[in-house]
Amino acid sequence: MKKLTYTLSILxxxxxxxxxxxxxxxxxxxxxxxxxxxxxxxxxxxLGTTVYVNQNNESVVxxxxxxxxxxxxxxxxxxxxxxxxxxxxxxxxxxxxxxxxTLNLTGIPIGNYTQISFGIGVxxxxxxxxxxxxxxxxxxxxxxxxxxxxxxxxxxxxxxTFTPQGGTESPFVIHVGSHGQNLDNYKxxxxxxxxxxxxxxxxTAVVNIEAYVQNIIDATNQxxxxxxxDIQVDxxxxxxxxxxxxxxxxxx
Amino acid sequence: MKFNPYIFVFVALFFVSCKNEPYEExxxxxxxxxxxxxxDFTVPSNFPPLVYDIEANPPTETGFELGRRLFYEGRLASDxxxxxxxxxxxxxxxxxxxxxxxxxxxxxxxxxxxQPLHNLAFQNEFTWDGAAxxxxxxxxxxxxxxxxxxxxxxxxxxxxxxxxxxxxxxxEAFENGEINSENILKALSQFMVMMVTSNSxxxxxxxxxxxVTLTVNEMQGMQxxxxxxxxCHAGELFTDQSxxxxxxxxxxxxxxxxxxxxxxxxxDNYKFKVPNLRNIEVxxxxxxxxxxxxxxxxxxxxxxxxxxxxxxxxxxxxxxxSLGIPMTDEEKVRIIDFLKxxxxxxxxxxxxxxxF
Numbered sequence: 004m005k006k007l008t009y010t011l012s013i014l015x016x017x018x019x020x021x022x023x024x025x026x027x028x029x030x031x032x033x034x035x036x037x038x039x040x041x042x043x044x045x046x047x048x049x050l051g052t053t054v055y056v057n058q059n060n061e062s063v064v065x066x067x068x069x070x071x072x073x074x075x076x077x078x079x080x081x082x083x084x085x086x087x088x089x090x091x092x093x094x095x096x097x098x099x100x101x102x103x104x105t106l107n108l109t110g111i112p113i114g115n116y117t118q119i120s121f122g123i124g125v126x127x128x129x130x131x132x133x134x135x136x137x138x139x140x141x142x143x144x145x146x147x148x149x150x151x152x153x154x155x156x157x158x159x160x161x162x163x164t165f166t167p168q169g170g171t172e173s174p175f176v177i178h179v180g181s182h183g184q185n186l187d188n189y190k191x192x193x194x195x196x197x198x199x200x201x202x203x204x205x206x207t208a209v210v211n212i213e214a215y216v217q218n219i220i221d222a223t224n225q226x227x228x229x230x231x232x233d234i235q236v237d238x239x240x241x242x243x244x245x246x247x248x249x250x251x252x253x254x255x
Numbered sequence: 256m257k258f259n260p261y262i263f264v265f266v267a268l269f270f271v272s273c274k275n276e277p278y279e280e281x282x283x284x285x286x287x288x289x290x291x292x293x294x295d296f297t298v299p300s301n302f303p304p305l306v307y308d309i310e311a312n313p314p315t316e317t318g319f320e321l322g323r324r325l326f327y328e329g330r331l332a333s334d335x336x337x338x339x340x341x342x343x344x345x346x347x348x349x350x351x352x353x354x355x356x357x358x359x360x361x362x363x364x365x366x367x368x369x370q371p372l373h374n375l376a377f378q379n380e381f382t383w384d385g386a387a388x389x390x391x392x393x394x395x396x397x398x399x400x401x402x403x404x405x406x407x408x409x410x411x412x413x414x415x416x417x418x419x420x421x422x423x424x425x426x427e428a429f430e431n432g433e434i435n436s437e438n439i440l441k442a443l444s445q446f447m448v449m450m451v452t453s454n455s456x457x458x459x460x461x462x463x464x465x466x467v468t469l470t471v472n473e474m475q476g477m478q479x480x481x482x483x484x485x486x487c488h489a490g491e492l493f494t495d496q497s498x499x500x501x502x503x504x505x506x507x508x509x510x511x512x513x514x515x516x517x518x519x520x521x522x523d524n525y526k527f528k529v530p531n532l533r534n535i536e537v538x539x540x541x542x543x544x545x546x547x548x549x550x551x552x553x554x555x556x557x558x559x560x561x562x563x564x565x566x567x568x569x570x571x572x573x574x575x576x577s578l579g580i581p582m583t584d585e586e587k588v589r590i591i592d593f594l595k596x597x598x599x600x601x602x603x604x605x606x607x608x609x610x611f
Contacts, residue, residue: 127388137437140395141408151399153517154381154392183380183517184388238519 033207036106059227062166068098070159078118090135095146116200120193124158165228175232179241188245197255222247289316299453307376314445317428322446327610330414332404334360342369348534355545359403366509368545373452383543408436452602476593493532499568500525502561536598554587
């Protein structure tokens with residue numbers, strides 16, 4: 004009998020340890036990440052109507068705003084980083100489609116979170132074998148975020164019109180992605196949360212992300228649309244836009 | 256030892272406890288003729304190392320077969336007809352025989368000549384301008400391009416899901432059994448990775464196999480090739496995989512800027528990837544737009560047809576200011592003699608890669 008007990012306990016141990024991805028895992032809960040695309044902290048964005056004046060005195064109207072978010076990670080107050088499963092971590096944020104502005108993430112370990120980080124675009128350094136990049140194709144394609152002459156994603160699509168002071172209205176088109184292996188425009192941002200988020204069983208914590216559209220062309224780099232109104236596979240201006248995206252987002 | 260029911264129960268529990276495959280075996284469903292066994296992939300001894308990460312997507316019998324089916328599957332196109340194999344015909348080393356530029360759905364015309372498909376696992380970038388940086392991603396371009404197959408992945412997935420065979424073929428090929436874009440692309444890669452051409456007369460000579468020798472003319476041609484061509488068509492792949500402007504007159508109809516479309520750099524205008532020359536005898540017509548019909552025309556272009564267009568590769572500019580690669584008529588013929596030793600009939604008639 005002793006022998007049997009011994010055998011049974013070994014088997015029980017194997018049985019329990021072999022399934023460490025279910026019931027006995029750490030407790031988790033859900034969060035909602037809500038994207039609010041705005042001109043600035045004080046001015047909201049309405050596609051096709053809101054006018055703002057950029058630093059080059061051009062009146063800008065946004066008609067389309069889409070961008071790819073990926074590789075979401077959350078940092079706890081004790082420094083623990085939780086990386087959301089990469090294969091489930093690719094999203095298109097589309098200002099025109101309100102349901103795309105809220106991301107529902109589940110399986111977040113409970114705890115107090117002080118920072119959120121994510122990629123803007125698709126990280127090509129692990130291209131494409133990192134889980135999920137290839138299964139993101141239909142979503143990106145439906146949103147028009149896939150180039151069809153190159154095997155790559157548009158990281159941001161920002162289109163509208165601009166009117167220089169005393170000038171006439173013209174369209175602008177900004178599509179930024181990576182340029183083959185030559186130029187990687189993927190950016191990763193780490194945003195401290197203005198207020199600590201408590202992820203607890205039974206409730207869904209909310210992380211609010213604000214994106215200030217005016218920063219896309221006016222941040223580290225200032226883009227004068229009158230000079231460059233068409234930025235697509237532009238080796239000079241695409242990286243300048245990508246750089247600006249690093250300071251476009253804030254979180255609370 | 257006496258049969259012990261406790262141990263039996265625990266062992267049984269152990270086996271059922273970790274089942275997380277999304278698909279149960281469907282008893283009534285007929286299994287296919289192929290097994291999920293790994294396929295042997297050997298790098299030919301005269302070849303450079305593999306570029307493709309074969310560990311990340313190891314070809315299996317079932318994955319390869321699925322890839323083959325998909326390669327010849329018209330449902331990947333909006334008209335349900337124009338499969339990959341429509342423009343990439345095996346007997347011509349998977350090029351579009353007699354077509355200067357490739358045709359797509361509804362008679363649409365592309366602007367470039369379909370490239371041969373072979374030794375892809377050794378290539379670092381794909382298409383004439385390097386628009387795909389990974390083999391797994393390359394098929395996105397022809398599948399979605401409106402001048403080629405003009406289809407969306409969403410539609411392709413739906414069509415395959417509705418098909419009587421594909422759900423089973425995906426289950427047999429991939430652990431998660433799903434019909435999704437990742438598995439479609441991985442299966443196509445498994446098929447394409449196996450497409451290795453390494454059994455030409457030249458290869459056998461180069462590897463000292465079976466007393467294969469080159470004729471005097473072919474040997475002379477090889478020496479001339481090494482002097483005049485091998486700086487770009489380098490190594491056993493016969494390409495250095497760089498992008499260069501080889502002095503073709505700019506065709507105003509397309510004004511194809513080549514590599515610059517990917518990089519955006521004006522210094523890349525009119526540069527195209529140096530093509531590999533394996534099976535070159537059967538991959539006519541030549542050049543990115545198929546403008547040259549024969550190998551004679553190609554060598555004549557390099558001798559006398561080079562145009563001094565923007566970013567012309569310095570290699571074609573001789574010290575005396577003339578353009579092109581000097582060669583006599585006889586040297587041209589010898590080089591072509593050598594190029595024909597790169598034809599690998601084992602490959603172009605290999606049953607594994609054929610549609611039927």
